[in-house]
Amino acid sequence: MKLEDIGEFSLIKKITKDIFVDKSMVIAGVGDDVAVIKTKSEKYSLLTCDILIEGTHFKRETITPYQLGKKAIAINVSDIAAKGGIPNQALISIGLTKDTKVKYVEEIYRGIKEEAKKFNIDIVGGNTALSKDKIFVDIFLIGEIEPEFLLLRSGAKTGDKILVTGNLGDSSAGLEIIENPDIKFKGIKLEMRYKNNLKIAHLNPCPRFVEGKIIAKSKLAHSMMDISDGLSGDLTKICEASGVGAIIWEDKIPISKETLAFAKSIKKSPLNFALHGGEDYELLLTSPPENANLIIQKIQGKTKTKVTELGEIKDKEFGIKIVKTDGRIMPLNTYGWDHFRM
Ligand SMILES: [Mg+2]
Structure with a gap:
């Protein structure tokens, strides 16, 4: 083997x-x-x-x-x-x-x-x-x-809201640009500053240190982890550690204008980057429903960092699912980073 x-x-x-x-x-x-x-x-x-x-x-x-x-x-x-x-x-x-x-x-x-x-x-x-x-x-x-x-991955509870800081997908979009300097743009050509912002997201990630501290000190959250292997894989890790399931809404996943424009320019779905791309180093957390808005306001007020509610924790039996933009509910495939299978 x-x-x-x-x-x-x-x-x-x-x-x-x-x-x-x-x-x-x-x-x-x-x-x-x-x-x-x-x-x-x-x-x-x-x-x-x-x-x-x-x-x-x-x-x-x-x-x-x-x-x-x-x-x-x-x-x-x-x-x-x-x-x-x-x-x-x-x-x-x-x-x-x-x-x-x-x-x-x-x-x-x-x-x-x-x-x-x-x-x-x-x-x-x-x-x-x-x-x-x-x-x-x-x-x-x-x-x-x-x-x-202390916030662990294992603290998520059924009924919790799922929140994420910043945008997802910029780092993997940046990596794609870095690895393919001669990339063929099939649609509108990507603006240079957009290209550079995505490259920087990959080369120079900024850990959410201040945000993590504020969230922990507020005692408003139940669980937290950083997204290093992609949202799909890392949400699965919170669910496994907590013994729960989850549902997320595709149209709520925060994606930057840069990644949207890049995906459009190469005719790929931005979700490939946002759901399965790695190295975003954003925070993924869960909180009781009544605390979700308090966390969003606290972080945005103190740091200007955006926090988005994108789903809910369910019972383990529910599994981990995604609501597509057309309303279909599908199992969430995890194509997160696995070192020995890439
Ligand atoms: Mg980590």
């Missing part, structure tokens, strides 16, 4: 059996955005790591080393933000090929340091190693949260 036969998520289930030494210290382990661990202080520790590998997550020709460093920190901050926590310290493991220019590595670290400073993160160590032919940056980030504010 090969990894491509079983996929990333079955593999994780297999390799994470019997992994705890002292389960009493673990509030949340594998299966959430971060591990949540009890400490001797009143706060919980939040631990997360995420890696960017050349060829899998980036190409040297299409991202600058400075952008790569910034992104490596940002995607880890996003996981801490998705629990409502704050990041504190990071360890950086970096694999470099022999022919890498010193300037290139300095630029990665310029990006790392700048982004770390933005979120008050101290770089406290790491590891540098030779990699035969691919560069990688792997960051281990430690954060914290007061237990009363």
Whole structure:
């Protein structure tokens, strides 16, 4: 049996059996955005790591080393933000090929340091190693949260409203433009500034740190995660962790004017990007129905970030479904990112 036969998520289930030494210290382990661990202080520790590998997550020709460093920190901050926590310290493991220019590595670290400073993160160590032919940056980030504010993936309850910050699909639309510089526009040609905005969404994601903190501190939500593998796949993860089902409305999914214009210009459905594209790093959350509007107003009032209500949590037996624009109710297919099946 090969990894491509079983996929990333079955593999994780297999390799994470019997992994705890002292389960009493673990509030949340594998299966959430971060591990949540009890400490001797009143706060919980939040631990997360995420890696960017050349060829899998980036190409040297299409991202600058400075952008790569910034992104490596940002995607880890996003996981801490998705629990409502704050990041504190990071360890950086970096694999470099022999022919890498010193300037290139300095630029990665310029990006790392700048982004770390933005979120008050101290770089406290790491590891540098030779990699035969691919560069990688792997960051281990430690954060914290007061237990009363912690939001997990497993807290969604039947009847909850499903909310999302920002727009979905920009990052994957941007990736498509980056990977196909000679893309053929079949309809109206895409404006240059639209093209650039989409590319930036992919190359320089902005974690919803402030929004995550406000949502957690408000105590108005039941569950939260960041969308890194696409709405369809990540909503499924909240449903699995919470033992619930869900319904979302296709026409409520927030899509930017840029992604709409790009999809139109290549005659593709914008939903391909918004539902199944990865790396948006927006927050997906659920709240009791009476709190949904309060969250929307709070976030928009304090941060100007848009929050959209796009569905509702149902019983597990209902499954996970989408109401199409023509009114048909269909099962929600999950084409989210799976590393070994792409
Ligand atoms: Mg995550």
